[in-house]
Amino acid sequence: MSLDQPRALLLAALARDPLPTRLELHALLYRIAARHVIGIRNHAREPAWQTWSADLGQQVYDLLDRLDWARQLAEKIRWIEEADPRFLVALSVILQELDHYHSLRWQNVGSTTVELPAELGGSRTLFLKPPEAPIADLIPEPNRLPRHRGDLRNDPRSILDLWWYPVDLDRHAVQPKVGVLEARTAKELDRRLRKTGDLRIGLASPFANLDYVVRSDAARCGDRGTPYRFAEVAPESRAEARESLAGILADCARHEIDLLCFPELTLDAGLLHDLRLLLGTRNPARHPLLTVAGSFHADSDDGWVNRCRVLGAAGTVLFSQDKCVAYSLPGAQTTERLCATLGIDNRGGYEDITQCATLQILDSPLGRLATPICLDFCGDELHGLLVESCVNLLLVPAMTPRMELFHERARDLGTQNRAATFVVNSAWLLRQMGVSDEPKHLLLAYLPGMHLPKTFQKLSDSLYSCTIRELSGYT
Numbered sequence: 001m002s003l004d005q006p007r008a009l010l011l012a013a014l015a016r017d018p019l020p021t022r023l024e025l026h027a028l029l030y031r032i033a034a035r036h037v038i039g040i041r042n043h044a045r046e047p048a049w050q051t052w053s054a055d056l057g058q059q060v061y062d063l064l065d066r067l068d069w070a071r072q073l074a075e076k077i078r079w080i081e082e083a084d085p086r087f088l089v090a091l092s093v094i095l096q097e098l099d100h101y102h103s104l105r106w107q108n109v110g111s112t113t114v115e116l117p118a119e120l121g122g123s124r125t126l127f128l129k130p131p132e133a134p135i136a137d138l139i140p141e142p143n144r145l146p147r148h149r150g151d152l153r154n155d156p157r158s159i160l161d162l163w164w165y166p167v168d169l170d171r172h173a174v175q176p177k178v179g180v181l182e183a184r185t186a187k188e189l190d191r192r193l194r195k196t197g198d199l200r201i202g203l204a205s206p207f208a209n210l211d212y213v214v215r216s217d218a219a220r221c222g223d224r225g226t227p228y229r230f231a232e233v234a235p236e237s238r239a240e241a242r243e244s245l246a247g248i249l250a251d252c253a254r255h256e257i258d259l260l261c262f263p264e265l266t267l268d269a270g271l272l273h274d275l276r277l278l279l280g281t282r283n284p285a286r287h288p289l290l291t292v293a294g295s296f297h298a299d300s301d302d303g304w305v306n307r308c309r310v311l312g313a314a315g316t317v318l319f320s321q322d323k324c325v326a327y328s329l330p331g332a333q334t335t336e337r338l339c340a341t342l343g344i345d346n347r348g349g350y351e352d353i354t355q356c357a358t359l360q361i362l363d364s365p366l367g368r369l370a371t372p373i374c375l376d377f378c379g380d381e382l383h384g385l386l387v388e389s390c391v392n393l394l395l396v397p398a399m400t401p402r403m404e405l406f407h408e409r410a411r412d413l414g415t416q417n418r419a420a421t422f423v424v425n426s427a428w429l430l431r432q433m434g435v436s437d438e439p440k441h442l443l444l445a446y447l448p449g450m451h452l453p454k455t456f457q458k459l460s461d462s463l464y465s466c467t468i469r470e471l472s473g474y475t
Contacts, residue, residue, distance in 0.1 A: 003035040003121070006091060007082040013120055014074040020120070022064060022098060027114040027125035029095040030166045033156040040092050041159050043085045052086070053093050060097040096160050102127075103163035111178045113169070126167040126176060131368035131392050134193060135468055136418040136448050143449040143473045145414060167388045174324050174359050174382055176389055181364035182318050189289050190365035192258060198469045199366070201422055202257035202288065203443050206244045206462035207266060208427035210237035216343030217352065224328050225348035229297040229304055232268045242274050244462065249278050251459045253286035262294030263426040264374050264399040265306070269298065272309065279315030287313040292395045295323065295373050303354040308371050308397055322356035324382060325375040333401060338432045359385060367393035367420065374398045377423070378405040383412075392419040396444075399426040401433050406444050414448035421446045427462065439464060447471050 003009065013020050013028055020028070033040055043049065056076070063072045073094065080087045102109050106129050115124045136144075156162065169175060180186070193199060211234035216226050233241050245267075252260055267275060272293055279287050295308040306323035329338075331348040342349055359382060362369045370391045376382050377396045386394075394413070398406065406423050413419035423444035427437045435441055439456050445466045455470040 003032055005082075006032045006036060007077070007080075007087055009120070010091065011074055011078065014070045016117075016119070019070045020116075021114075022069075023102065023109065023112065023114050023127070024116060024120075025070075026095070026098040026102060026164075027123070027127075027166060028116060028120055029091060029098065030125065030156065030162075031121065031123060031168065032091060033095055033160070034168070036088060036091075037154040037156050037159065039088045040156065041154060043088050046085075046089075049086070049089045053089055056090060057093045057097055060094055061101065064097065064101050092160055095156075096162065099160075099162045099164055103129075124169040126169055126178070126389075128165040128167060128178065128368075128389055130163065130165065131363060131390055132365060133367055133392055133418050134365065135199075135367060135393065135420040138197065138468050139447060139449045139472045145418075145448040145450060165388065165390050167385070172385045172388075174357055174385060176361050176385060177358045178361045178389075179319075179363075181362045181369065182312060182316075185289055185312050185318065186365050188313075189258070192289070193365060198467050199258045200256060200465055200467045201445065202248075202252055202255075202260040202459070202463055202465045203422065203424040203445070203456075204248050204260060204463045205263050205266075205424055205427040205437070205442050206248060207233070207237070207241055208431045208437060208462070210234065210241055210428070212237075212265075212268075212341070212428070214342050216349065218343070221345075221347065224350045225331065226342075226344040226350075227352035228342045228344060228349050229352045230265050230268070231297070233271060238270065241271055245271060245275055246278060247460060248463050249275075249282070249287070251463050252288055253283075255459055255465060256286075257288045257465060259290045259292075259395065259422070260288035261292040261395050261422055261424045262397060263424050263428075264295045264308075264397040265297070266294035266397075266426060266428070268296050272296070276311060276315035276317075279311060279313065284313040289313050290318070290395075292371055292397060294397045297351075297353060300354070304352060305356065306351060306353050306373060308373055310371060310395075319360050319362065321360045321371045321373065322358075323351075323353065323373040323376060324356045324359065325379050326351040326353050326355055327375055327399075333433075335433055337434075341432060361389055361391060364393070369393045369395070371395050371397070374400060377421075378409045383409070386413060387416050390417050392417045394419060394421045396421065396423040398423050399429045401429065401435060403441060403444060407446070410444060410446035414446060418448045420448070445471055449473065 112127045213231040216228040291311040293309045298307045308321045328350040329348045331346045368391045410421040456464040
């Protein structure tokens, strides 16, 4: 039986032995609703059905706690033919009541993956509760974005006003790994936000003039060009890089930066070690609570990866995120200088890495956090997963010659998820490509609001900052 036979599939589920759990039925009905969303949209809110729907909804909710709930539910719908518009209305009502039933028991459900048996499709659904959204809530009412995700596409959640975020895991090549931010860091972030009603975000892009050692393999050059990976900051540049890193942290302490983000392919293993030592040996109370330490190519059990590490105030690694989509550099975007640096030619090149199949998603007092690296944020591969899981705080290390795609994706996620996005680009790459390193090419800070000022305070040659109040239009 398929999703195109919703009545038969639903009755079969309610008659099977063993009975489905209420959460399994919830997952099945959401998948059916997603397949038949246009019909549901056309019928579920027709005035002619509203009284009938309200009455049916109360009956359904009342029987969900009964031992024979499945048999009773089957009796409610058995007499409705599939072609009858009331069937899709009834299906919608049952889904709404299950959603309400489980929303009242969310602490028992948590972040739960439900796997349906093969005869019901064998699909996997991840249930996520709504994320916190304190950053979006700080935006003054007149400045708030007036749209929401239901304005952009046929979305069962919006149409039926559902509480849960069901993620259809079988639709995504990259799978979410859901957790919570480390407790001490989460508690302090929450305290600072409640105390001040604001946060200061630092976006740092150092080392524009320094050299990196890049290894390429011309023997494997093919249709995508030559594979390459970044090995380390050049030895002759290391002392200057360390001095710059120490200066950035001193500026962060002086200006009370709460969150700090570095670009993609910036801090190699040695500089990451230096950063952790600086955070660990100086006063942690004056350090950023979260530092997204950019990313760098690293050797792992699965081969070379492009890995981002997120550090706490004392330099502890809170979590890591490997890049899911490798970058390909078209020949048309190369310059003579860039080709020489990367060891490629005018056919272009690509990152010589193993692509990750997992996206770390952490619930925190600031929202549902993820740190997708460059293309993982602005490309198409992870877009559906970010939307379905309602990630609404994105700290993005990037290395790109163009920021337009990042602005477009930030606006899109702002509309659909009320997401706040902060991107910092590589000044080193811009210098290699002859692009100016003015803020519009380096930085992006986006909140889901209208006509918001984009205010960046320059704290040093490579460190900029902005606050939520500045971005939100507070006076």
